[in-house]
Amino acid sequence: MAYRVHCMVCAGTGCVSNKSLEVRDALEKEVRKRGLEDEVQVVTTGCNGFCGVGPLMVVQPDGIFYQALGAKEIPHLVEEHFLKGRPVKKLMYTPPEAPAPVPKMSDIAFFSRQRLVALRNRGLIDPEKIDDYIARDGYRAAAKALFEMTPEQIIEEIKLAGLRGRGGAGFTTGVKWERVRRTPEEPKYIICNGDEGDPGAFMDRSIFESDPHSVIEGMLIGARAIGARHGVFYIRNEYPLALERIQIAITQAREYGLLGENILDSGLDFDVSVTRGAGAFVCGEETALIASVEGRLGDPRARPPYPAEYGLWGKPTCINNVETWANVSPIISNGARWYAEIGTERSKGTKVFSLVGKINNTGLVEVPMGITLRELIYDIGGGIPGGKKFKAVQTGGPSGGCIPAGMMDQPIEHRTGDRKHTVADYLAMPIDYESLTDLGSMMGSGGMVVMDEDTCMVDVARYFVAFTQDESCGACTPCREGTKLMLDILTKITDGHGTMDDLRALEEIAWIVKQTSLCGLGKTAPNPVLTTLKYFKDEYIAHIEAHKCPAHVCRELNTYRIDPVVCVERGHGCGVCKRECPEKAIFGEKNQPHRIDAALCGKCGVCVDVCHFDAVIVE
Amino acid sequence: MPKLKLEDLARIREDTRRQTFLREGAGRVKITVHLGTCGIAAGGRKIMEAVLRELEERDLHDVLITSSGCAGLCSREPMITVEVTGEAPVKYVELTEGKVKEIFAGHVVSGGIVDRYALVVGSERVH
Numbered sequence: 093m094a095y096r097v098h099c100m101v102c103a104g105t106g107c108v109s110n111k112s113l114e115v116r117d118a119l120e121k122e123v124r125k126r127g128l129e130d131e132v133q134v135v136t137t138g139c140n141g142f143c144g145v146g147p148l149m150v151v152q153p154d155g156i157f158y159q160a161l162g163a164k165e166i167p168h169l170v171e172e173h174f175l176k177g178r179p180v181k182k183l184m185y186t187p188p189e190a191p192a193p194v195p196k197m198s199d200i201a202f203f204s205r206q207r208l209v210a211l212r213n214r215g216l217i218d219p220e221k222i223d224d225y226i227a228r229d230g231y232r233a234a235a236k237a238l239f240e241m242t243p244e245q246i247i248e249e250i251k252l253a254g255l256r257g258r259g260g261a262g263f264t265t266g267v268k269w270e271r272v273r274r275t276p277e278e279p280k281y282i283i284c285n286g287d288e289g290d291p292g293a294f295m296d297r298s299i300f301e302s303d304p305h306s307v308i309e310g311m312l313i314g315a316r317a318i319g320a321r322h323g324v325f326y327i328r329n330e331y332p333l334a335l336e337r338i339q340i341a342i343t344q345a346r347e348y349g350l351l352g353e354n355i356l357d358s359g360l361d362f363d364v365s366v367t368r369g370a371g372a373f374v375c376g377e378e379t380a381l382i383a384s385v386e387g388r389l390g391d392p393r394a395r396p397p398y399p400a401e402y403g404l405w406g407k408p409t410c411i412n413n414v415e416t417w418a419n420v421s422p423i424i425s426n427g428a429r430w431y432a433e434i435g436t437e438r439s440k441g442t443k444v445f446s447l448v449g450k451i452n453n454t455g456l457v458e459v460p461m462g463i464t465l466r467e468l469i470y471d472i473g474g475g476i477p478g479g480k481k482f483k484a485v486q487t488g489g490p491s492g493g494c495i496p497a498g499m500m501d502q503p504i505e506h507r508t509g510d511r512k513h514t515v516a517d518y519l520a521m522p523i524d525y526e527s528l529t530d531l532g533s534m535m536g537s538g539g540m541v542v543m544d545e546d547t548c549m550v551d552v553a554r555y556f557v558a559f560t561q562d563e564s565c566g567a568c569t570p571c572r573e574g575t576k577l578m579l580d581i582l583t584k585i586t587d588g589h590g591t592m593d594d595l596r597a598l599e600e601i602a603w604i605v606k607q608t609s610l611c612g613l614g615k616t617a618p619n620p621v622l623t624t625l626k627y628f629k630d631e632y633i634a635h636i637e638a639h640k641c642p643a644h645v646c647r648e649l650n651t652y653r654i655d656p657v658v659c660v661e662r663g664h665g666c667g668v669c670k671r672e673c674p675e676k677a678i679f680g681e682k683n684q685p686h687r688i689d690a691a692l693c694g695k696c697g698v699c700v701d702v703c704h705f706d707a708v709i710v711e
Numbered sequence: 712m713p714k715l716k717l718e719d720l721a722r723i724r725e726d727t728r729r730q731t732f733l734r735e736g737a738g739r740v741k742i743t744v745h746l747g748t749c750g751i752a753a754g755g756r757k758i759m760e761a762v763l764r765e766l767e768e769r770d771l772h773d774v775l776i777t778s779s780g781c782a783g784l785c786s787r788e789p790m791i792t793v794e795v796t797g798e799a800p801v802k803y804v805e806l807t808e809g810k811v812k813e814i815f816a817g818h819v820v821s822g823g824i825v826d827r828y829a830l831v832v833g834s835e836r837v838h
Contacts, residue, residue: 096775357717
């Protein structure tokens with residue numbers, strides 16, 4: 093008998109770590125117990141995207157969205173919803189400041205404002221079943237590319253669509269394919285770059301986990317266009333679920349003859365292998381990645397020659413990012429014109445972003461290029477938690493920069509063309525490759541770390557430089573020494589010992605590293621420093637001249653005191669802070685105001701955390 | 712598993728789609744079985760089973776089945792609501808398995824309202 097209900101349980105890494113598999117097991121058990129196993133099907137899907145409220149489940153065909161599920165809620169849910177037809181309100185999602193829960197997924201702003209191309213199948217298929225993918229028109233584009241199009245036509249279509257690399261720099265995909273095709277040398281290789289290393293970014297992982305065949309199909313079409321017979325997946329070993337799902341998908345595609353010899357009787361031979369990356373950030377850079385695939389140390393080399401001419405094993409090689417490959421088959425199916433209508437003049441199509449940090453709706457979203465920061469952060473992201481002010485967004489990971497907003501009253505002087513941008517302009521700014529580069533940041537792979545007023549921008553710069561300094565391979569001097577020097581200066585400033593000379597040196601070193609490093613890692617590593625210096629210089633100066641961290645993040649610069657009135661009137665001198673203080677720096681008696689001895693204070697901030705009455709003031 | 716040919720791909724697509732189309736939430740007809748306490752007491756579960764059996768026997772793949780709570784007309788249960796896309800929903804009352812068969816033949820498949828079991832055309836407004 094056909095099922096009347098499909099429970100699409102999210103089993104992306106985020107939900108699995110919140111025990112969604114227990115929820116699934118409880119669901120299957122309860123459905124059997126109620127005798128509904130012929131009516132209700134439980135489907136395990138990949139990442140749904142709304143990671144912040146997981147474990148989650150969508151009940152189809154009604155599209156009811158359940159969130160924050162636990163196994164103990166399942167019996168009630170099954171009885172009420174599946175037996176009695178009453179969806180359970182208390183397990184639904186209520187948007188911030190909304191009066192009531194929103195039952196349907198399609199009515200939740202987080203979902204309704206997205207446009208899914210690369211993530212077209214997310215939550216709708218079981219990623220471990222190739223038939224589910226085929227039912228959603230999977231491998232149809234590949235069949236079209238094999239039987240109805242010449243390689244030149246495929247390349248032309250990708251060029252016309254305006255697809256650009258989704259991994260960072262945004263190079264035109266069709267042009268790259270053409271270059272590899274036209275290089276006379278054989279054999280040719282194609283590579284899927286799944287070495288996603290930016291802190292807070294999980295676009296690639298999510299695509300592998302929710303729809304692995306979309307990437308395989310994109311590569312199959314690419315192989316036909318370029319003339320490659322072998323493809324390589326480069327996926328970091330920290331992504332066990334992604335690796336497992338891509339392996340399953342490859343096995344299934346081979347069984348169906350969609351990989352291997354004479355695919356669909358077309359005469360095309362193409363197969364793939366998987367290389368696991370050991371987690372070095374630099375291996376996301378294409379020449380380092382190729383070295384790693386060849387079994388050498390993941391060191392980048394100078395370009396040219398580009399991989400299109402001299403790549404894997406010295407042969408012409410086309411490297412594209414996971415999301416880029418996932419965009420290929422919709423373009424072939426629907427045509428270049430359809431795709432080029434989405435997006436802006438120079439940036440076509442959609443982009444997947446991971447929204448993380450100080451934002452209500454943490455998760456993965458796919459939106460048209462050209463969407464504004466305001467739409468992304470407020471309409472889809474649900475704004476900043478706790479009524480705090482939006483301060484900045486960091487795009488592009490350690491290679492990107494901070495785009496300011498919110499806190500500043502002064503118009504920020506930044507010229508593109510003849511006009512000055514104001515704070516409001518930044519929020520209204522359409523996001524595409526060029527606008528982000530103009531601001532000193534970059535698209536990167538699509539990580540968006542949202543920061544509120546409690547974020548110290550100097551500390552943010554220090555965090556990212558510490559990351560790149562740690563990940564620098566050391567092959568070239570500017571990156572090896574420069575990132576270390578920048579980190580030392582930034583640490584000195586956050587510790588309260590910085591001088592204005594340090595600030596000048598920091599900026600100079602940043603420019604040198606940017607202009608003289610060997611590869612993309614070093615060339616972009618100074619971006620977090622340069623953008624925070626450009627837009628938040630006042631914060632640096634506050635650290636140096638006033639010895640204050642305006643956001644109270646840099647503890648060395650904080651002073652702590654207890655408001656005597658609040659302490660007595662609200663807290664009755666409860667003494668919790670005195671008990672918890674590891675330095676024994678707090679003095680006072682019950683019902684009396686307590687005080688902190690600044691000379692003894694270790695600035696750990698425990699007193700702030702433990703005080704129930706907000707009596708401890710940080711300055 | 713033998714290697715696929717082009718036509719096999721289409722066959723797998725069609726076969727699997729029949730099982731998965733309802734995930735997209737769009738069908739030609741939507742049938743709501745009222746399964747409040749009153750509906751269940753009056754035999755709503757049997758009606759649900761009859762509806763699912765009809766789907767199976769008639770090999771229908773564009774009909775969505777859903778359930779709802781009490782519709783407020785407990786004395787006339789078991790009830791179902793049949794909604795053909797683009798048309799007003801029709802409520803059928805005091806059903807039996809036999810009546811479900813007739814409603815399938817007359818309304819779900821052929822598109823005509825089965826007047827003798829219908830209570831009302833249209834749905835109550837919610838304020």
